[in-house]
Amino acid sequence: MAIKLLRHERARQGDNASEHKARQVREAMAMARLSHPNVMAIYDAGTLEDGSLFIAMEYVQGQTLRQWRARQSPSWRVILDVFLAAGRGLAAAHSTGLVHRDFKPDNVLIDQAGRVRVTDFGLVRQSEELSDESSSQHSIETATTHQGIFSSPQAPVKSTTNPLELSLTQKGALLGTPAYMAPEQFLGITADARSDQFSFAVSLWEALYGEHPFEGDTFIARKENVLAGRIKRPPHSKVPSWVHDVLIHALYLDPEARYPSLDTLLATLERDPAQVRRRQLSAAALLLLLVGSGTLAWFSWHQRQASLCTGAAERLLGVWDVPRQKAIEKAFLATQRSYAHDTWQRVYDALDTYTIAWRNMHQSTCEATRLRGEQSEAVLSLRMACLDNRLQDVAALTEVFTEADATVVEKAISATSALRGLEGCADVEALMADVPPPEDQATRQSVDTARAQLARVKALTEAGKFKHAQKLAKDVAEKAADFHYPPLYAEALFMQGWTQLIAGENQGVPALLQRALWLAHASRNDRVVVAASVRLMGYHSAHGPPEEARHWEQFAGAWLDRLGENGELRAIFHNNRGLALYQEGSFAEAYEAFDKAFALAEHSLGTANAMTLRYATNSVAALGNLDRIDETQRAFEMLVHLGETNLGPLHPFLGQPLSNLSNFYAFQGRFADARQLLDRVRVIGQQAYGARSEEWAQFHISYGDLEAAEGHDTEALGHYEEAAHLFRELMGAESLELMQALVKEADARTELGQLAPAQRTYQQVLEFTKKDPRQYAQVHTQVLAGLADLNDARGQHEQALHLRQQALELRERDLGPEHIHTALMRLAIASSYLELGEPARALALYDKEQAFFEKMLGADSPSGVLPLAGKGAALQQLGRAAEALPLLERVLRIIETHPMRPAYTAAVQAALARSLWDTQQQPERAWKLAMAAHATYSRSPIRHANELVRLDKLLKQQGSGITTHSSAEQ
Numbered sequence: 020m021a022i023k024l025l026r027h028e029r030a031r032q033g034d035n036a037s038e039h040k041a042r043q044v045r046e047a048m049a050m051a052r053l054s055h056p057n058v059m060a061i062y063d064a065g066t067l068e069d070g071s072l073f074i075a076m077e078y079v080q081g082q083t084l085r086q087w088r089a090r091q092s093p094s095w096r097v098i099l100d101v102f103l104a105a106g107r108g109l110a111a112a113h114s115t116g117l118v119h120r121d122f123k124p125d126n127v128l129i130d131q132a133g134r135v136r137v138t139d140f141g142l143v144r145q146s147e148e149l150s151d152e153s154s155s156q157h158s159i160e161t162a163t164t165h166q167g168i169f170s171s172p173q174a175p176v177k178s179t180t181n182p183l184e185l186s187l188t189q190k191g192a193l194l195g196t197p198a199y200m201a202p203e204q205f206l207g208i209t210a211d212a213r214s215d216q217f218s219f220a221v222s223l224w225e226a227l228y229g230e231h232p233f234e235g236d237t238f239i240a241r242k243e244n245v246l247a248g249r250i251k252r253p254p255h256s257k258v259p260s261w262v263h264d265v266l267i268h269a270l271y272l273d274p275e276a277r278y279p280s281l282d283t284l285l286a287t288l289e290r291d292p293a294q295v296r297r298r299q300l301s302a303a304a305l306l307l308l309l310v311g312s313g314t315l316a317w318f319s320w321h322q323r324q325a326s327l328c329t330g331a332a333e334r335l336l337g338v339w340d341v342p343r344q345k346a347i348e349k350a351f352l353a354t355q356r357s358y359a360h361d362t363w364q365r366v367y368d369a370l371d372t373y374t375i376a377w378r379n380m381h382q383s384t385c386e387a388t389r390l391r392g393e394q395s396e397a398v399l400s401l402r403m404a405c406l407d408n409r410l411q412d413v414a415a416l417t418e419v420f421t422e423a424d425a426t427v428v429e430k431a432i433s434a435t436s437a438l439r440g441l442e443g444c445a446d447v448e449a450l451m452a453d454v455p456p457p458e459d460q461a462t463r464q465s466v467d468t469a470r471a472q473l474a475r476v477k478a479l480t481e482a483g484k485f486k487h488a489q490k491l492a493k494d495v496a497e498k499a500a501d502f503h504y505p506p507l508y509a510e511a512l513f514m515q516g517w518t519q520l521i522a523g524e525n526q527g528v529p530a531l532l533q534r535a536l537w538l539a540h541a542s543r544n545d546r547v548v549v550a551a552s553v554r555l556m557g558y559h560s561a562h563g564p565p566e567e568a569r570h571w572e573q574f575a576g577a578w579l580d581r582l583g584e585n586g587e588l589r590a591i592f593h594n595n596r597g598l599a600l601y602q603e604g605s606f607a608e609a610y611e612a613f614d615k616a617f618a619l620a621e622h623s624l625g626t627a628n629a630m631t632l633r634y635a636t637n638s639v640a641a642l643g644n645l646d647r648i649d650e651t652q653r654a655f656e657m658l659v660h661l662g663e664t665n666l667g668p669l670h671p672f673l674g675q676p677l678s679n680l681s682n683f684y685a686f687q688g689r690f691a692d693a694r695q696l697l698d699r700v701r702v703i704g705q706q707a708y709g710a711r712s713e714e715w716a717q718f719h720i721s722y723g724d725l726e727a728a729e730g731h732d733t734e735a736l737g738h739y740e741e742a743a744h745l746f747r748e749l750m751g752a753e754s755l756e757l758m759q760a761l762v763k764e765a766d767a768r769t770e771l772g773q774l775a776p777a778q779r780t781y782q783q784v785l786e787f788t789k790k791d792p793r794q795y796a797q798v799h800t801q802v803l804a805g806l807a808d809l810n811d812a813r814g815q816h817e818q819a820l821h822l823r824q825q826a827l828e829l830r831e832r833d834l835g836p837e838h839i840h841t842a843l844m845r846l847a848i849a850s851s852y853l854e855l856g857e858p859a860r861a862l863a864l865y866d867k868e869q870a871f872f873e874k875m876l877g878a879d880s881p882s883g884v885l886p887l888a889g890k891g892a893a894l895q896q897l898g899r900a901a902e903a904l905p906l907l908e909r910v911l912r913i914i915e916t917h918p919m920r921p922a923y924t925a926a927v928q929a930a931l932a933r934s935l936w937d938t939q940q941q942p943e944r945a946w947k948l949a950m951a952a953h954a955t956y957s958r959s960p961i962r963h964a965n966e967l968v969r970l971d972k973l974l975k976q977q978g979s980g981i982t983t984h985s986s987a988e989q
Contacts, residue, residue: 057108059128059138081131085124088226095227095258102223103285104135109219110281112137113212120210122218123199124226197238198231202272205242206622213274216281220269227262228253232270243664247436247625248272250372262288267372268379273442276380328385331378338414339374343421350423351431357706358669359428365627365667366420369435374413380441381406398447404456405444408470412438415474419482426483429671429707433629434481440623454506454544466507469495476514481629485522492518509539509547520554529558549578549588557595560602568599587630590619594634597641604838606641606875613638627665632672635661636679643683655680671707674700674714678721685728697722716745716756723763727770730921730958736767758784758798762805769809770922772961781806796833800826800840804847811854812962820851842871849889854965858896865889881917884910888923892930900937907931922963925955929970936977949974 054060060077082090084101093101105127112119119126119137126139197205201217204210224232232250235241250270253263265287271277278284337343344367351363384406388399416434419427427434443449457463472495479488496511516531532551539547552575559568572595579589597612617638620631639654658676666672677700684693700718708714723738743764746757761784768777785802788795803826810819823844830841845868852861869886877883888910894903910927918924929952935945953970956963 055108055111057104057135057137058111059136077136079128079130079136081129083125084127084129084135084222084226087129088124095256095262098226099223099262099288101129101135102219102226103288105137106219106281106285106288108135108137109215110285113215113281118210118212119215119218120204121196121199122215122222123196124222197241200245201274202246202248203274205246211274212281213277216269216277216284217274219281219284220266224253224266224270227258228256230254232266239660240664243626243661246272246621247627247665248372248376249368249625252368252371259291261291264375264379267375268383271376271442273440273445276376276442276445328382328389331381334381334410335374335378338410339370339417343417347417347420347423350421351428354423354425354428356425356428358667358671361667361669362428362431366431366435369432369627370413370417373435373438373441376441377406377409377413380444384444394447398450401447401450401453402444405450406441408474409439409441409444411471411474412477415471415478416481418475419478419484423482425707430481430483430629432627432666432670433632434478436625436628437477437481437630452545454542457502457504462502462504465498465502466504469499469502469507469511473510473514476518480518480521485518488518489515489522489524505538505542506544506547509535509542509544512538513547513551516551517554520558525558525562529555532558545578545582546588549575549582549584552578553588553591553595556592557598560595560599565599572596572599586619586623590616590623590630590634592616593619594630594637597637601637601641602838603835604841604875606839610638610641613641625665626661629672632658632661632665636676639676639679643679652683655683669703669706671703671714674703674707674718677703678718681721682724685725690725690729693725697725711745711749713745713749713756716742716749716760719745720760720763723767727767728920730955732767732770732959736764736771739764739767753787753790755794755798758787758795759801762798762801765802766805766808769805769812770959770962772812772959774809774812774961777809778806781809796829800829800833800844803829804844807847807851811851812964814965816851816854820848820855823848823851837871839875842868842875843885846885846889849886849893853889853892853896856896858893862890862893862897865893879913881914881919884913888927888930891934892926895930895934895937898937900934903930903934904938904940907934921955922959925952925963925966928952928955929966933973936973942977946974946977949977 059079081087084105087093087101088098091097109119109122121139122137126137128136128138130136199218199221201210201214204214221232230251230253231241232253233241233244234249234251235244248271250267265284268287269277269284278287347366348363351359351366356362381403384399384402387393388396394402416438419434420431423431457466472491476488476492476495479485479491492511492515496508496515499508499511502508512531512535516528516535519525519531520528532555536548536551536555539545539551552571556568556571556575559565559571572592575592579592593612594616597609597616600606600609600612613634617631617634620628620634624631626632635658639651639658642654643651655676659673659680662670662673662676677696681693681696681700684690684696697718700721704712704715704718719738719742723735723742726732726735726738739760743757743760746754746760750756761780765777765780765784768774768780781802784798785806788799788802792799803822807819807822807826810816810822827841827844827848830838830844834841845864849861849864849868852858852864865886869890872883872886875883887906891903891907891910894900894906907927907930911931914924914927928948932945932949932952935941935948949970953967953974956966956970960967
């Protein structure tokens with residue numbers, strides 16, 4: 020007998036001694052209920068006088084399974100036999116209602132006689148608890164989406180007197196060893212016997228092949244690969260392929276798709292096909308001798324029935340076989356993209372894993388009817404039709420991949436992850452609710468052909484071949500109108516509208532989607548109803564009117580609830596809702612909506628999917644507007660990590676998140692770090708697109724913004740000019756992107772004092788915006804703001820105020836009064852009042868805006884204190900310098916920690932210097948502040964001529980004059 024002792028001293032040193040004790044009691048009580056030769060026996064448990072806990076258990080002289088594997092180097096057959104014994108012990112636990120939740124090689128012991136025992140049931144849970152926890156599963160998932168992308172949900176520990184029912188870790192926290200945990204454990208969902216099955220399969224795979232089935236040296240990397248179902252190809256070994264196929268089935272992402280029980284998995288592993296065939300042949304020979312042809316006929320029938328379930332591999336010929344794989348690899352590498360080889364490897368692994376899973380499900384679905392009699396022929400037909408549709412999707416995608424160009428290679432990983440999951444083909448209830456196929460054979464054949472074409476439309480769209488997809492979708496829709504089968508016609512119309520929407524060609528999209536929706540509604544094609552309604556919601560969120568967006572939001576939400584859909588379509592719903600909230604300036608609510616979309620897409624599509632990454636990008640953008648600095652930085656960095664991990668370090672996707680992270684670092688004053696990231700963007704862009712692309716133009720915009728943030732306006736102007744040149748050449752003389760680049764170019768010229776050419780550019784853009792006021796609405800207000808700055812530089816402050824008032828009206832109309840950009844324009848108007856010598860009006864406006872900025876952006880952020888800086892300057896002008904001092908000191912402390920544009924810092928320094936002099940405090944410091952501001956303004960003497968005149972006068976009054984700067988316009 021062995022005694023396991025938790026000493027009192029250890030308990031005092033531990034951070035949570037009571038929890039540790041409870042876990043030991045839990046282990047003892049759970050295992051004491053088991054009596055099986057492959058489970059460690061527990062005899063007694065109790066507490067000693069000093070408070071220490073003891074557990075009396077069976078003494079085993081031996082080694083762990085991991086140690087045994089390392090020392091013995093056994094054959095695959097011996098390893099399998101040992102695991103079968105351990106599996107029988109684990110299955111015995113399941114039969115008594117217990118779940119281990121931490122099965123791994125270290126928790127299996129082998130004694131000197133070779134007897135195998137499962138031990139360490141410290142995380143065991145009664146299966147009866149599942150009913151209690153399943154009722155809270157929805158709230159757990161809701162908490163996950165509310166907590167943010169990168170945090171784990173937590174809730175209070177459930178109070179109970181039974182140690183077996185005690186949740187020793189908070190709900191939503193991770194239980195188990197990460198290397199062996201099932202996907203649902205990573206997600207904080209209650210583990211059950213199927214989770215143990217997954218851990219068992221991981222452990223057996225590792226023992227057989229000498230490596231883990233999921234790559235990842237860190238917790239995050241391993242988690243991402245497990246949740247994506249990204250299983251590695253095993254190394255070459257003597258392990259037969261049928262064992263590999265069995266383990267793949269047990270490693271399915273969806274617990275429902277795994278084996279019904281561990282007993283079923285063990286029985287499958289025990290059924291070596293070679294031995295089965297030998298036994299069958301021997302039995303056939305014996306039967307032939309004993310009972311003659313009648314029994315032989317029965318046996319032949321049984322063999323034929325079994326052979327009916329072996330054709331899955333042949334179905335993959337021409338879809339995913341060696342010739343097609345070689346053709347895809349050749350096409351990918353022919354693009355000569357730096358990331359093509361890495362992308363091919365990732366696509367190969369994903370498609371190989373998917374098709375292996377498809378083959379296994381195809382066989383098991385057949386056997387469930389033809390061999391085991393577990394399901395009816397009707398259910399078999401439904402499930403096989405579903406599997407045929409999934410294979411049709413794979414065929415369409417791999418065909419597109421054989422024609423790959425640079426665009427397809429860029430989108431390939433995401434397109435592969437967009438393949439519909441196989442778990443839907445095991446959901447009999449949902450399959451029975453689907454619209455039945457047409458009864459007429461000719462119509463059915465036409466419908467099947469059309470659906471194959473729609474699968475190609477989807478593959479082309481996911482692969483970025485929008486024009487080809489649009490043309491094919493339109494052709495299919497026109498033909499489907501004559502089929503007299505409304506469900507398909509609804510699908511075709513939806514696909515036509517969807518491809519146009521994805522391609523950005525919005526004309527006629529609402530009408531197409533509404534036709535598809537009402538036709539689908541009438542023909543009970545519910546999924547098309549929901550799919551069309553969430554896209555209509557998104558369209559009107561982006562293009563208006565707002566009341567139409569709200570109408571479709573209510574409609575789509577009701578249908579999603581009716582169907583119980585919590586996957587891809589629900590993710591799109593939350594993303595579209597987030598877009599509407601973002602445009603309204605409700606960034607906190609937008610962040611919550613985007614984060615929900617990201618969590619749902621991550622679960623249903625995986626982290627490599629373009630939608631998942633887009634929703635993560637949107638979430639980070641909304642978070643950035645909340646000015647929650649630390650969270651935002653971590654989120655930006657995690658987004659870059661997601662891209663690097665799932666797509667590769669040279670993938671073009673990384674251009675945007677790296678640029679965004681660079682902008683964030685620049686905002687923090689980390690200019691060297693920002694520049695380093697943009698240099699990475701330069702390398703990715705040059706290799707992926709070259710110097711004549713829209714992406715390269717966007718790189719110049721980002722680099723120009725960095726230079727402008729540092730006050731390097733000459734360098735910024737050069738980047739903006741190059742971006743404008745590329746946009747004009749690639750996108751046309753009236754493109755929105757060109758207009759935005761031209762405004763930035765004019766802004767840089769204004770800062771450099773090149774006022775005349777800046778005005779010409781502003782006027783040029785202003786004329787363009789009149790052609791399509793809605794499309795150019797944002798650019799129009801930017802032009803007005805730029806012209807206002809230009810008029811300020813000329814001392815024409817009345818005109819500047821008038822322009823800002825126009826811009827404010829437009830922003831209130833387009834964005835609403837509570838949008839942050841609207842509020843920023845009100846601050847610009849307040850600055851005009853200061854320039855016009857009306858500090859009382861300015862102060863009133865700054866006072867009014869202060870609460871809004873502090874609430875939206877944070878009271879201690881450089882953006883959140885913008886009204887505070889204005890208040891300080893206004894109070895100083897009003898002769899209330901003593902009140903201004905603490906405000907300006909606070910602002911200066913903040914912007915010294917998080918530098919902003921040099922001219923803004925100079926304005927705060929100058930206002931603070933005046934206040935110090937007015938209150939006769941720290942004259943030397945006031946002088947230094949004024950001189951620092953003067954030096955900054957002197958770099959752009961024309962742009963800041965007014966400020967320099969005022970500072971020269973002030974410095975002269977304080978005891979020393981400095982030559983006044985003046986110059987003619989350029």
